Amino acid sequence: MRNTVDWALLFMRVSVSLMLMLVHGLPKLLHFNQQVQVIEDPLGLGGAMTVSLAIFAEVLCPLLIILGVFTRLACLPVIVLLSVSLLLVHPQWSLEEGQFAWLLLIIFIALTIAGGGRIAAGRSFFAWQNNLRWSH
Template identity: 35%
Template sequence: MNLLRLSFVPQSVDLGLLILRVSMGLSMLILHGWDKFQNFSAKAPGFMRLFDIVPSNISLGMAIFAEVVCSVLLIVGFFTRFAALNLAITMAVAFFIQHKGVLSGPGSGELALVYLIGFATLVFAGGGKYAADGK
């Protein structure tokens, strides 16, 4: 039974939060934010207009702020909950507005939902004791 319970692996919420913070932050930064940052001029004209009010270049700038700046903050664990909230809002917009809440098939927002859940977890849990702003 101990094998099935993984009792030989030390249990640490703080280590789990560190792994979640760093993996979510790095993947968002490297796989999504950095490309938007480097190719702002090329991506801006085709980027979504938020609620058909916010121009695409401002909408893209807001996404870059979340996906680059807030990802770095999340990785370091500085202003963790603020960074996670910005990223969660960005992923909520991506999932519900851009992907229309679709979870499978073409244009699926499954990845945006996974990110949203991870970032929402960090909003409520914080960064843990291994974060720069940890207690």
Template identity: 40%
Template sequence: MKIFSTSFSESLAHLCLLVVRIATGAFMLTHGLPKLNRLTSGEEIKFADPFGFGPAISLVLVVFAEVICSILIILGLGTRLASLPLIIAMGVAAFHAHANDPFSTKEKPLLFLLIFIVLFVFGSGKYSVDRLLNRK
């Protein structure tokens, strides 16, 4: 029976990577854009500083990951490289920022973390800027 088959259509896999990239990147932007607004508001920056860089630099790094890297992932441009800052950011969110919170609070960053690991492993797929650049 096909329902138990472990084979898959390569074309469908590339389409799934496209959908996952666009959706996950867009979802992550909903977290990054408010942080970008906070960064550019001119108000005093209060933000977690897990690595000792200072709150301002920590916020800049998270905005870079959640906004710039999310846009790159949506486009499929440098997807593997762009997923690395997001993997770090989601790891810090789950295991540092929400370390003492209940699992239900950690669940969202952990899900994002898993998706970004999958994108790091599998790349952007055929429907991406990476593919267009790789053809030349």
């Protein structure tokens, strides 16, 4: 049974992270200068900083999540970004209009609770590091 949970976590990590990167992160990265001009800035950080933080949460963090490296920690910026988007940038959205963001938020919170599972590069790295520590 545990094996199926690990495969489910792998599937969830990879699919939801790819979706976030492809739909939101990569377009911001590829069109950075244009995005600086049009992005909402609900925290008053400035367009360049807001886009940079969004790229961090929508490109770098999903890559870590896909690999299973610091999965729980990598989910936190994504959760913050989605929460700011839903609560500050688009508070007028109905549940229907915001359903994609709400579903992403639910999934990334679930990954934060569950972790990346046993099929993760992070587990291999930390196991290797622990072996080095104990072999001396």
